[in-house]
Amino acid sequence: MEFNKIRELVDRYWDGASTLEEEEELRSFFSMEHPHLPADLKEAQALFGYFAAEADIPMPVFPEIGTLTGQTPATGKTVVRTMVWHHWMKYAAVLLMAIGIGYGARQFTSRHDGVLAERSIAADTYNDPKEAFAATQKALALLSRNLNKGTAQVQKLSYFNEATDKIKAN
Amino acid sequence: MSLAIFLSQVVPVRQKLYRFAYRLLENEEDAMDVTQDTLMKVWQQQERMTDLQNMEAWCMRIVRNLALDKLKARKYRRSEDLDTASELPAIQQENPHIVAEKQDVMKRVHGIIAGLPEKYRTIIQLRDIDGYSYQEIADILVIELSEVKTNLHRARKVVREQLQKLQVYGV
Numbered sequence: 001m002e003f004n005k006i007r008e009l010v011d012r013y014w015d016g017a018s019t020l021e022e023e024e025e026l027r028s029f030f031s032m033e034h035p036h037l038p039a040d041l042k043e044a045q046a047l048f049g050y051f052a053a054e055a056d057i058p059m060p061v062f063p064e065i066g067t068l069t070g071q072t073p074a075t076g077k078t079v080v081r082t083m084v085w086h087h088w089m090k091y092a093a094v095l096l097m098a099i100g101i102g103y104g105a106r107q108f109t110s111r112h113d114g115v116l117a118e119r120s121i122a123a124d125t126y127n128d129p130k131e132a133f134a135a136t137q138k139a140l141a142l143l144s145r146n147l148n149k150g151t152a153q154v155q156k157l158s159y160f161n162e163a164t165d166k167i168k169a170n
Numbered sequence: 171m172s173l174a175i176f177l178s179q180v181v182p183v184r185q186k187l188y189r190f191a192y193r194l195l196e197n198e199e200d201a202m203d204v205t206q207d208t209l210m211k212v213w214q215q216q217e218r219m220t221d222l223q224n225m226e227a228w229c230m231r232i233v234r235n236l237a238l239d240k241l242k243a244r245k246y247r248r249s250e251d252l253d254t255a256s257e258l259p260a261i262q263q264e265n266p267h268i269v270a271e272k273q274d275v276m277k278r279v280h281g282i283i284a285g286l287p288e289k290y291r292t293i294i295q296l297r298d299i300d301g302y303s304y305q306e307i308a309d310i311l312v313i314e315l316s317e318v319k320t321n322l323h324r325a326r327k328v329v330r331e332q333l334q335k336l337q338v339y340g341v
Contacts, residue, residue, distance in 0.1 A: 014330055016323030043333040050279035054299050057189050
């Protein structure tokens with residue numbers, strides 16, 4: 001008798017026409033052992049057994065709600081307190097940068113002074129233009145003399161070349 | 171005010187949210203992450219809490235969206251080989267033969283349910299495992315009531331056919 005009623009409910013279930021109460025009745029029925037269950041109800045038994053097992057998923061430990069609501073901006077920001085000496089790396093970086101800039105500036109100044117000194121030596125060799133002219137003439141004369149010495153040697157070479165050409169021609 | 175609503179309407183459904191996420195993701199850690207993210211999202215939109223008629227459905231909808239995003243992002247693949255079915259709760263039974271047989275039935279049913287299209291699977295789970303009404307399912311999935319009924323009917327039909335085809339019978 002009971003199986004007939006269950007069969008009717010199962011048919012309604014498969015048709016998608018059962019109510020929540022009827023489905024609850026089916027869940028309750030199939031949660032118990034039925035050694036003489038008719039064969040046509042066994043597929044529903046398998047399915048409802050699966051539903052019961054799935055509803056029984058073990059629950060994890062959820063974090064405190066306070067931590068969740070405290071994470072949002074609405075409840076205010078969390079203030080992280082740090083001591084002054086916790087920033088030693090910042091101070092060290094600033095100090096290193098200052099040392100670097102100071103060293104660079106010093107190097108630049110000394111190099112700049114050297115360049116200026118060189119320029120001043122090159123620019124102020126002679127104050128009087130006549131003296132400068134005389135010195136330039138002297139330097140050019142020296143250059144000319146040395147050049148002439150060279151041409152004399154080259155002249156000898158040309159004689160040698162001419163002699164070689166004559167021999168080749170014969 | 172919003173904290174009171176949050177504590178009275180959202181926090182108590184945490185387990186349902188987790189269970190729903192777990193079924194979609196089949197992974198405890200991810201389900202926990204999605205549950206926490208959902209609670210945080212709800213809390214961050216606390217100004218909406220007073221306007222909502224069905225807070226639970228809204229939370230479930232957020233869970234579903236986040237879980238589906240996660241599935242998409244990590245390219246999850248629901249295991250068709252029924253490996254995860256072995257993680258189903260153990261059946262308390264003394265006879266090891268019957269236990270093994272029941273586990274086998276569970277795996278096969280799990281395979282059938284897991285093989286359903288996502289919409290069918292979700293509707294069947296919401297209705298047959300969580301016991302939601304048609305209207306609540308419609309609210310969660312943002313679909314028409316008639317669509318819920320039609321899809322549930324089709325889903326059950328497919329499940330029945332598969333059970334008969336694979337000859338899955340309860341022990």
